[in-house]
Amino acid sequence: MKKNWPLWEIFVRSKNGLEHRHFGSLHAADAEMALENARDVYTRRNEGVSIWVVESKHITASNPENNGELFEPAQDKVYRHPTFYDLPDDIKHM
Amino acid sequence: MNKDLYKYILGLADNCLILGQRLGELCGHGPSLETDIACTNLSLDLLGQVRSYYQYAAKLKGNDVTEDDIAFLRIEREYLNVLLVEQQNTDFAYVMSRQFLFDTYHLLLLNELQKSHDVTLAAIAKKSIKEVSYHYRFSSDWIKRLGDGTSESHQKMQNAIDALWTYTDELFHQTEADKMMVKQGIGVDVTKLKETFYNKVSDILLEATLVVPESKYFQKGGKHGVHTEHFGFILSDLQYMQRTYPKMQW
Amino acid sequence: MSEEKLKNLEEQFEARIARDEKIEPKDWMPEKYRKTHIRQISQHAHSEVVGMLPEGNWITRAPSLRRKVALLAKIQDEAGHGLYLYSACETLGISRNELYDQLHSGKAKYSSIFNYPTISWADIGAIGWLVDGAAIINQVPLCNTSFGPYARAMVRVCKEESFHQRQGYEIMLKLCQGTQEQKDMAQDALNRWWWPSLMMFGPTDAESTHTAQSMKWKLKRKTNDELRQQFIDQTVPQAEILGITVPDSDLKWNEERGHYDFGKIDWDEFWQVVKGHGPCNKERMTARVSAWEEGEWVRDAAMAYAEKQKTKKINKAV
Numbered sequence: 001m002k003k004n005w006p007l008w009e010i011f012v013r014s015k016n017g018l019e020h021r022h023f024g025s026l027h028a029a030d031a032e033m034a035l036e037n038a039r040d041v042y043t044r045r046n047e048g049v050s051i052w053v054v055e056s057k058h059i060t061a062s063n064p065e066n067n068g069e070l071f072e073p074a075q076d077k078v079y080r081h082p083t084f085y086d087l088p089d090d091i092k093h094m
Numbered sequence: 095m096n097k098d099l100y101k102y103i104l105g106l107a108d109n110c111l112i113l114g115q116r117l118g119e120l121c122g123h124g125p126s127l128e129t130d131i132a133c134t135n136l137s138l139d140l141l142g143q144v145r146s147y148y149q150y151a152a153k154l155k156g157n158d159v160t161e162d163d164i165a166f167l168r169i170e171r172e173y174l175n176v177l178l179v180e181q182q183n184t185d186f187a188y189v190m191s192r193q194f195l196f197d198t199y200h201l202l203l204l205n206e207l208q209k210s211h212d213v214t215l216a217a218i219a220k221k222s223i224k225e226v227s228y229h230y231r232f233s234s235d236w237i238k239r240l241g242d243g244t245s246e247s248h249q250k251m252q253n254a255i256d257a258l259w260t261y262t263d264e265l266f267h268q269t270e271a272d273k274m275m276v277k278q279g280i281g282v283d284v285t286k287l288k289e290t291f292y293n294k295v296s297d298i299l300l301e302a303t304l305v306v307p308e309s310k311y312f313q314k315g316g317k318h319g320v321h322t323e324h325f326g327f328i329l330s331d332l333q334y335m336q337r338t339y340p341k342m343q344w
Numbered sequence: 345m346s347e348e349k350l351k352n353l354e355e356q357f358e359a360r361i362a363r364d365e366k367i368e369p370k371d372w373m374p375e376k377y378r379k380t381h382i383r384q385i386s387q388h389a390h391s392e393v394v395g396m397l398p399e400g401n402w403i404t405r406a407p408s409l410r411r412k413v414a415l416l417a418k419i420q421d422e423a424g425h426g427l428y429l430y431s432a433c434e435t436l437g438i439s440r441n442e443l444y445d446q447l448h449s450g451k452a453k454y455s456s457i458f459n460y461p462t463i464s465w466a467d468i469g470a471i472g473w474l475v476d477g478a479a480i481i482n483q484v485p486l487c488n489t490s491f492g493p494y495a496r497a498m499v500r501v502c503k504e505e506s507f508h509q510r511q512g513y514e515i516m517l518k519l520c521q522g523t524q525e526q527k528d529m530a531q532d533a534l535n536r537w538w539w540p541s542l543m544m545f546g547p548t549d550a551e552s553t554h555t556a557q558s559m560k561w562k563l564k565r566k567t568n569d570e571l572r573q574q575f576i577d578q579t580v581p582q583a584e585i586l587g588i589t590v591p592d593s594d595l596k597w598n599e600e601r602g603h604y605d606f607g608k609i610d611w612d613e614f615w616q617v618v619k620g621h622g623p624c625n626k627e628r629m630t631a632r633v634s635a636w637e638e639g640e641w642v643r644d645a646a647m648a649y650a651e652k653q654k655t656k657k658i659n660k661a662v
Contacts (some may be wrong), residue, residue: 003644003647004439004440004441004647005126005643005646005647024427024428024431024432024493024496024497025431025434025435026128026427026431027126027440028128029239029643029646029647029649029650030646030649030650030653032235033128033235033239033646036132036231036232036235037131037132039228040128040131040132040135041131041427044135044420044421061370063370115404118403118404118416119403119404121396121400121403121420122396122397122419122423122631123631123634123635124635124639125635125638125639125640125642126639126642126643127393127423127426127427127430129639130396130423131420131423131427134416134419134420134423135420138413138416138417141412141413141416142413144409145409145410145413148409161409162408162409165409166408185638186639186642239645239649239650240642240646240649242652243644243645243646243647243648244644244645246641246645247641247642247644247645247648250641331405332404334405335465336407339407339523339525339526342407342522342523342525342526343518343521343522344407344411344515344518344519
């Protein structure tokens with residue numbers, strides 16, 4: 001069983017009429033917790049009418065324009081994040 | 095001044111004050127940064143409600159009495175909070191159990207208090223209920239996570255619920271002042287909330303795979319100012335500055 | 345990759361920064377850039393989190409309801425700042441667990457100011473006024489730093505930080521306008537927090553190793569000494585308004601320089617605290633390590649529950 005809380009990306013719509021904007025990320029065990037945490041962290045000063053949470057691993061990103069072939073091998077990951085890769089739990093030193 | 099109304103307000107507010115105080119102790123010591131922020135949020139909401147209540151009570155008392163006089167300068171017997179909220183932050187299971195039991199009650203209470211004939215109390219209730227709905231969602235989610243999590247968390251949750259169960263009955267007691275307020279359409283008849291409370295709580299506990307305690311013995315006294323041993327220590331912290339440096343502005 | 349290609353990439357990279365372009369997580373970056381940013385951003389994040397502790401001490405003893413809620417809100421902000429910064433740091437390819445490991449093992453540092461004790465209510469005022477004041481001076485330039493996530497995190501942090509400093513100063517003001525006991529309390533706090541606050545800007549320029557590189561990458565706009573001078577120049581008049589005395593007998597306005605001259609900083613004390621021998625280093629670390637270790641069963645339970653719910657959903661759909 002995976003023990004670490006996965007990473008979630010948080011998108012907040014500050015006001016009706018505006019689009020959702022990426023505010024940052026946080027760790028949560030599930031979507032419900034991610035929403036609760038996002039509300040606590042990112043809308044403390046009444047900054048939001050709507051929150052979207054997405055597990056970071058579910059985001060597919062494009063490549064930046066420059067240097068395509070020199071790119072990080074996992075081209076569709078959002079970050080360089082090492083724990084995005086699903087490895088068996090008992091692998092050591094990785 | 096309507097002495098019964100004044101006492102009634104204290105009863106409502108003191109619960110939030112002491113619970114807010116307990117939650118404040120946790121800051122920086124929670125199981126994750128995210129839960130630290132969440133618990134601080136709970137505390138802030140509760141203390142905000144406290145200030146609304148005490149400011150109203152201060153107005154009733156007159157004589158330039160302030161919210162701080164009421165918060166900090168009473169003696170132990172004059173605080174009317176229930177025993178449940180005084181219980182210690184033994185571990186996170188205790189913290190969430192205490193919160194969940196109180197939130198379930200608090201939400202039911204505020205739902206009725208919105209209809210109070212006292213305009214100020216009704217307004218405070220209307221504002222607070224939004225916050226408390228969130229508190230209830232938060233704490234009941236954690237009961238489920240911990241109850242139906244690992245065997246270790248399950249055991250800790252069961253222990254906490256078993257230990258705190260004895261403080262639940264007091265939530266539905268009424269003092270003479272309470273009864274007076276109910277008669278005047280100002281206060282909530284909490285005896286009528288009891289059944290719903292235990293049903294709601296049982297539902298969540300069962301969903302969390304926990305056993306509903308069958309305790310027959312319940313503790314009481316808080317509503318009459320007779321508190322647990324913890325209370326003196328809570329007051330030591332709470333009142334320290336105001337007692338050590340009397341009559342100063344901060 | 346050939347050395348020439350690498351050199352080419354590095355030149356392009358530096359040119360982008362010079363043009364004020366932001367570097368985002370997936371952009372090619374020199375390993376040194378990545379490592380330096382991980383170090384700086386994580387230290388910043390750790391500082392916010394450890395910083396919750398000296399102030400957290402006074403939540404239960406705040407002298408009024410208004411002060412209690414303001415203090416709670418401030419500390420909550422700090423937790424939030426820690427979170428924004430950890431998020432920014434994680435985009436560089438390091439996990440939150442690793443970052444905590446580094447903090448708990450002593451491998452990573454945090455601002456040494458938080459190793460000092462808060463022994464009176466006035467300390468809470470002094471921290472808001474001086475420590476947050478110093479932090480603001482360090483942080484505002486970072487809003488334009490080259491790494492996108494760090495810059496954006498800093499914009500959020502700076503917006504919230506000004507409330508913190510004002511809150512601290514207001515506490516001091518109230519004390520200084522109060523009784524003799526309160527004035528003494530305020531003076532005492534200034535006496536103890538002044539020099540450590542100056543040390544927040546780090547060693548003198550002569551002793552600083554990373555400056556040139558940091559300037560290029562817009563991690564720093566001014567040197568340690570320049571920022572320290574800026575802090576002193578802006579804070580001394582604030583102390584004068586309060587009517588308390590900065591504990592430096594060598595402090596004197598220098599008309600020629602247009603700045604305050606000030607006394608010698610005790611660098612022995614600075615290094616002692618940085619190396620782990622300050623008044624509260626052990627307590628701070630113990631608190632953080634305990635919270636993390638004692639919270640493990642909670643985090644594990646949350647994951648276990650989430651997994652079970654996922655399985656339930658799958659079984660339902662089938």
